[in-house]
Amino acid sequence: MCCKNRCISYICCAIITLISVFIVSSIIFWIVISPSNVKFHVSEASLTQFNLTNNNSLYYSLKVNVTVRNPNNNIVVYYRGIKAIAWYKDNDFGWVNLTPFDQGHKNTTVLQVLFEGQSVLKLKPRQLGEYKEETSVGVYNDMAVDFDFRIRAKFGRFKSSRFDPPIVQCRRLSVPLISKAKSSPPFSVTKCRMDRSFFVDRHTEAA
Template identity: 85%
Template structure:
C-alpha cells in the first residue's frame, strides 16, 4: 500500500512539475518575443456618392486607404480572412472581403477598400436630421470602417493556429463628398483602435 501511495505521489509531482515548466517556459517565451501591437491608420478617403432615398435605400461609393504596420522584429502575420465593414452613425451599410496576404516583420502594407453599391439604411429621426444637414454642406460625420480578421502568427519559429484578433475600429471619420468638378480635399491621417493586443484571440478573451 505504501509503495502504491509513493507511486501516486511521484506521478502527481511529475505532472505538476511538467505543468509548471510549461507555464514558466510560455511566460519566458512571451517576454522574449514581447510583441508590439500592430498599427492601423486611415491615410485617405474618397466619397463620390452617398445618396439616401425616401425608401431608405442608400447608394454609395466610398473608398478607404488604410496602412497596416507590423513593427515587430520576429513576428510574421498571416492574414487568412479580411472583412471590411463600413458604418454611418452606428449603422453598417457595406461589407467587402479583401484578398488574404502575409506580412513580414517591420513591414507596412496598404489596404485599399472600395465600398460600392446600395443597401437598406434606416436612420433614427435625429440621425436623419443630421444626414440632411451634412448633405447640405457635403461633409458626412460619424463614418467608420471596421476590420474583422482571422490570422495566424509566427513567433520566431513557432506558428500559432488560426484565431480571431480584436476588431480593428477606424471610427469618427469626417468624409467630404467629392462632387463633379471638385478635387479631393486633404485628409488628416487617423489612428484606428485595437484592443489590448492584436495577438490575443478575442473569442478566448470573451470567455474570461
C-alpha cells in the same frame, strides 16, 4: 498498497512539474518576444456616391485606404481572413471580404477597400437631420470602418494556430464627397484602435 500510493504521488508531482515548466516557459517566451501591436491608420477616404432615398435605400461608393504596419522584428503575421465593415452613425451599410496576405517583419502594407452598392439604412430623426446638413456641406461625419481578421502569427520559429484578434476600429471618420461641382476639404489621416493586444484571441480574452 504503500508502493502504489507512492507511484501515484510521483506521477502527480511529475505532471504538476511539467505544467509549471510549461507555464513559466510560456511567460518567459512572451516576455522575450514582447510583441508590439500592429498599427492601423486610415490614410485616405472618399465618397463618390452617398445618396439616401425616401424609402431608406442607400446608394453608396466609398473608397478607403488603410496602412497596416507590423513594427515587430521577430513576428510574421499571416492574414487568412479579412472582412471590412462600413458604418454611418452606428449603422452598418457595407461589407467587403479582402484578399489574404502575409506581412513580414517591420513591414507596411496598404489595404485598398471599395464599398459599393445598395443597402437599407434607417436613420433616427436626429441622424437624418445631420445627414441632410452633411449632404449640403459635402462631408459626412461619424463614418467608420471595422476590420474583422482571422490570422496566424509566427513568433521566431513558433507558429500559432489560427485565431481571431480584436476587431480593429477606425472610427469618427469625416469623409468628403468627391464632386465635379465643388471642392471638398482633404481627408485627415486617422488612427484606428483596438481594445486589447492584437496577438490575443478576442474570444479567449473575453472568456
